[in-house]
Amino acid sequence: MKNRIEVNGQTFSRTLFVLTLLIGTFCDMLNQTVMAVAQPKLMSTFSVSTATIQWLTTGFLLVMGIMVPITGWLTDRFNVKWLYIFSQLLFLTGTFLSFVAPSFGALLAGRLIQAAGSGIASPLTMTMLFAIFPPEKQGAAMGLMGIVFGLAPAIGPTFSGWMVDSFSWRYIFGLILPITMIVLVISLWTIKNVIPQRKTPLDILSVFESTVGFGSLLYGFSAAGNDGWLSGNVVIAILVGVAVIGFFGYRQLHITDPLLNLTPFKARNFTLGTLVGCGVMAAMIGFEIVLPMYLQIIRGLSAIDSGLSLLAGALVTALMSPIAGMAVDKYGAKRLLVIGMSILTIGTVPFAFVTTHTSIVAIIVLYAVRTFGISLSLMPASTLAFAAAPMNLMGHASANNNVARQIASAVATAVLVSVFANVTKANMPAKHLLNVDPLAYKHGAFDALLSGYHVAFWLTALMSLIGIGLALLAQERSATESVSDNTIATEQA
The missing domain is CATH 4.10.860 (DNA Excision Repair, Uvrb; Chain A)
Structure with missing residues (x-):
């Protein structure tokens, strides 16, 4: 990879540029699932319900989704170097507030400020990456980003479990603070303004x-x-x-x-790639919120043990993401998407049949199978989408893609948690049984919880199955979209 390059009149080290983005994005993405394993502890600490505690995740995803459309305009209007630095400063502020939060309200506020920074940084990172890599290398570039997009959310539960059991939930944020500070400082030298600006009104x-x-x-x-x-x-x-x-x-x-130019959706592959990406994110983020709850509440695992149960899947993601990126450049995104989404579906369905005695080893293996499918799907979906978007609309294309993914992740998490809560509530045994036969009540309560988890896992499998159908509709090569690209470019001009 050529190291010193010139883009938009800026000469810089592409290696250091990409490395800074990868580290910053890792911290941002880690925070999407870092609350998963910590939820039972936080529910006890702040005396809140399951539906309330999930706002630490859905609220984070919501604010990210709200900020992303504005980022399309910000990218057009402002120097992207300073915009990226501003996003990291916001994220640092929210992380510090979360670290010292004296109440649930303060913790939620910190999470929302974090999300505002992430909502700017996430689409901006994708736009800058596509600006510094030629088309024939974009698959490999997305593979590098795929390590972060897949590994960070996957390792989040393991990281938070370690912090909760060994130290305190506060250190989930405490360890992220110095890393974010380092990213903020080195960005002053490594990040450059690689996107041309135009003065568009808000x-x-x-x-x-x-x-x-x-x-x-x-x-x-x-x-x-x-x-x-x-x-x-x-x-x-x-x-x-x-x-x-x-x-x-x-x-x-x-x-x-x-504010958000929707013209890229006129390109077939952009629309399909975005929709498949939404399905992958929904199946990944929502699942990683529900599964740790099953492991801790039903199986009685500690926070760190439930997190470690998901570690193998995180390692699979780290290994496969760059390989998937190179495979996209060689074989095309559509083939990988169909294979990846199929593996994701196959790995999800068995979770709809888990019991109080399902082998933990089986869960670890099945989860690793799921993440293998995600690794073959997540970045190929982005490559399929962005390869169909014209360069002059890349900022808005990235914003469109990211807002769709964030809203899909947030809605999926909210739906899975709410469906789980409602199904569990509907199947709970009558209260009087607790006094008459406590053991029978306990078994009935566990059965009710399992019913809730089963429905949530079935919904996740359905999301993956829909993704297969969408991937099959994609066109094999982005070159077939040349007519759409010309139309888009002409309309924008």
């Missing part, structure tokens, strides 16, 4: 619509865990969210300077 109404629309939608899905799917506030929130998102999309297609 459409305030679009910002309002995206915030209200996506916020209402996720709130509705999340509140269903406590209030039920047919409660008035849940139904109203979901309907308002869908309606406002519809207005937001319509506005983006009909104004001169959209």
Whole structure:
């Protein structure tokens, strides 16, 4: 890989540039699942319910999803070097607040500030990577990023389990603090302004619509865990969210300077690659929230043991992601996607049949099979999408792709947790049985919990199965999208 390169009038070391982005993105992505294993401990510490504690994850994903559309405009308008540094400063501030949080409210606030930084950094990183690599090397570049995108969320539960059992949940954030500080400092020298700027105005109404629309939608899905799917506030929130998102999309297609340019979706492979990526993220993030709960609550594992049970899968991701990236350049993204999504589905279905006696070794192996499928799917989906987008719209293409993934992850997490909570509640034995026959009540409660986990795992398998169908619809080579690319470029000009 050529080290010294010149992009947008900036000469710099591509190796140091990429290394800085990888470390920064690792910290950002780690925080998407780092709360998973810590949830039971935090529920006890702050005396909150399952549906409430999951806001530490869904709230994080929601704010990321809200920030991503604005990042498309920020990338156009501001020097991306200083924009990236600002994102890391936000993330550092949120991490520190989470580390010292005296209450659940303060912890949630810290998580949301973290998410604001991540929401800017995530699409910006993808845009900058595609700006510094030629088309024939973009698959390998995405493979490098795939290590981070796959490994960080996968290793999050192991890391948090170690912290919770050996030290304190606060050190989940305490160990991330110095790494983020280092990234912030070295970014001053290694990151360059590799994206040309243009002075586009900010459409305030679009910002309002995206915030209200996506916020209402996720709130509705999340509140269903406590209030039920047919409660008035849940139904109203979901309907308002869908309606406002519809207005937001319509506005983006009909104004001169959209907050989020939706034109890349006219390219077939961009749309399919984005949708498959949404399915992979939903199946990965949502699953990694639910599985540690099963391991700790049903199987009685400690936080660190439940995290270690997922470590083999994380190592598979680290090993396979760069290999998958190189394979994309050689064989094409579609083949890998179909194979990867099929493996992901096969590895997920057995979890819908777990019991109180299922072998932990079997769970470790099956989880590793799932992550193998994810490794063959996640970055190929991004490569398929971005290869179909014209370079002059890459910032908006990255924002589109990322906002879709973040919202899919947040909604999937909210749905899985709320479905689990509702199914468990519906199957719980009558309260009076606790006094009459405590042992029977305990067995009935465990059966109710298992019913909730089974439904959640079935939903995850369905997400993966849909992904296979979408991958089969993709065109094998991005060159077949040349007509779409020309149309997009002409319309943008």
